[in-house]
Amino acid sequence: QHSIVIAGGGSTYTPEIVLMLLDNLDKFPIRQLKLYDNDSERQSTIAKACEIIIKEQAPHIQFVATDNPEIGFTDVDFVMAHIRVGKYEMREKDEKLPLKYNVIGQETCGPGGIAYGLRSIKGVVEIIDYMEMYSPNAWMLNYSNPASIVAEACRELRPESRVLNICDHPIGLEDRMAKMVGLDSRKDLTIRYYGLNHFGWYTDVQDKDGNDLLPQIKSYMAENGFNLNAIGKETRNSDPSWLHTYDMAKFVYELDPNTIPNTYLKYYLFPNTEVEIADANRTRANEVIDGREKRVFGECRKIVEKGTAKETALEIGAHATYIVDLACALSYNTHERMLIMVENNGAISNFDATAMVEIPCLVGSKGAEPLSIGSVPTFQKGLMEQQVAVEKLAVEAYTEGSKQKLYQAFALSKTIPSADIAKDLLDELIEANKDYWPTL
Ligand code: G6P
Numbered sequence: 001q002h003s004i005v006i007a008g009g010g011s012t013y014t015p016e017i018v019l020m021l022l023d024n025l026d027k028f029p030i031r032q033l034k035l036y037d038n039d040s041e042r043q044s045t046i047a048k049a050c051e052i053i054i055k056e057q058a059p060h061i062q063f064v065a066t067d068n069p070e071i072g073f074t075d076v077d078f079v080m081a082h083i084r085v086g087k088y089e090m091r092e093k094d095e096k097l098p099l100k101y102n103v104i105g106q107e108t109c110g111p112g113g114i115a116y117g118l119r120s121i122k123g124v125v126e127i128i129d130y131m132e133m134y135s136p137n138a139w140m141l142n143y144s145n146p147a148s149i150v151a152e153a154c155r156e157l158r159p160e161s162r163v164l165n166i167c168d169h170p171i172g173l174e175d176r177m178a179k180m181v182g183l184d185s186r187k188d189l190t191i192r193y194y195g196l197n198h199f200g201w202y203t204d205v206q207d208k209d210g211n212d213l214l215p216q217i218k219s220y221m222a223e224n225g226f227n228l229n230a231i232g233k234e235t236r237n238s239d240p241s242w243l244h245t246y247d248m249a250k251f252v253y254e255l256d257p258n259t260i261p262n263t264y265l266k267y268y269l270f271p272n273t274e275v276e277i278a279d280a281n282r283t284r285a286n287e288v289i290d291g292r293e294k295r296v297f298g299e300c301r302k303i304v305e306k307g308t309a310k311e312t313a314l315e316i317g318a319h320a321t322y323i324v325d326l327a328c329a330l331s332y333n334t335h336e337r338m339l340i341m342v343e344n345n346g347a348i349s350n351f352d353a354t355a356m357v358e359i360p361c362l363v364g365s366k367g368a369e370p371l372s373i374g375s376v377p378t379f380q381k382g383l384m385e386q387q388v389a390v391e392k393l394a395v396e397a398y399t400e401g402s403k404q405k406l407y408q409a410f411a412l413s414k415t416i417p418s419a420d421i422a423k424d425l426l427d428e429l430i431e432a433n434k435d436y437w438p439t440l
Pocket of ligand 1: 168170
């Protein structure tokens with residue numbers, strides 16, 4: 001029986017994760033579930049709804065919602081962290097300020113991602129420290145964004161900590177690939193993948209019997225990218241921005257038809273197209289504020305008013321089951337094969353040993369054991385070297401309080417075409433983030 005704290009309890013992802021945990025109690029029994037958020041007002045609606053859901057489905061679970069770190073982090077085995085420092089107000093700035101300069105406006109890629117990274121580091125490190133202070137034997141499953149920069153900061157600032165950095169995006173892509181070949185879910189696939197977070201490539205996809213599924217996936221990709229409309233399975237997220245992303249994967253794929261790319265590569269490889277189709281007045285942040293935020297808070301309020309969740313439209317976060325898989329692997333030493341961000345350390349033989357790479361690992365009670373990838377081709381290596389340097393410079397800028405290094409990070413990013421633009425944009429982002437960043 002486990003005890004968990006969800007850090008970032010006020011996130012609109014929290015209810016679907018709670019529902020997913022309740023749906024998996026046979027695999028992963030829970031005795032106590034806590035929500036922790038430093039914004040107790042935001043968390044309260046979500047928490048009240050979660051409390052009702054838990055009472056109805058699993059009354060034996062002790063439920064706690066708090067903004068007090070000692071209460072939140074004492075007596076837990078797992079910290080599940082998905083914090084958003086600066087919330088949607090700052091996400092909007094991350095996306096809109098770069099677009100003023102015709103530069104990619106995105107929450108994890110390019111200057112917006114770097115800006116978000118410099119905000120997140122402090123928050124994530126604070127949560128690691130709470131965990132180590134109050135529950136030193138716990139594991140932190142961290143899927144806070146921007147995951148690449150956050151993972152590098154963990155490596156640099158808390159190298160010995162029991163933190164596993166993981167991302168849900170490949171999970172979603174694998175579910176899509178499974179559907180392309182008529183299988184139910186990612187669980188029916190064995191994959192090989194390498195790269196950085198939101199910056200990688202699948203090199204092998206097999207079914208459980210070892211049959212090579214890549215040829216079939218490739219021929220689907222060449223026509224449709226990751227868009228599942230052609231097989232009538234485009235259901236999960238039909239927001240226009242995501243559909244565009246799935247469509248664009250087809251063009252990213254053309255650059256190396258030997259591999260299946262992560263969709264986020266479009267921001268680095270097709271920045272002009274992405275800027276052209278962007279609306280600087282209405283970005284993804286606005287889509288989420290008007291969509292998911294209203295929907296989830298609305299549903300939670302309904303649950304609280306009615307005092308029951310029996311008819312709720314909130315859904316189980318099915319793709320979030322990777323969180324349970326990871327927790328089970330650590331608790332029960334399952335050696336499940338999962339994509340985790342780990343220090344390269346030779347796994348990619350021709351790449352920086354100190355880079356945080358996203359590669360398949362076997363996860364057991366001692367953590368993640370990376371599988372060997374071998375050497376990667378020049379095209380991918382070149383892109384990865386540039387991007388990893390950006391991420392390292394961003395973390396160094398944070399730790400050293402160095403504006404110079406941040407300027408270098410901006411100038412080096414493939415999403416920013418010229419250093420003079422980098423400089424002006426940096427000045428605007430420093431001003432916008434003055435309540436969050438260290439003094440540079
Ligand atoms: C994917 C990525 C996450 C990202 C999310 C954004 O799941 O892996 O890193 O946070 O998309 O989704 P949103 O709906 O907030 O734009």
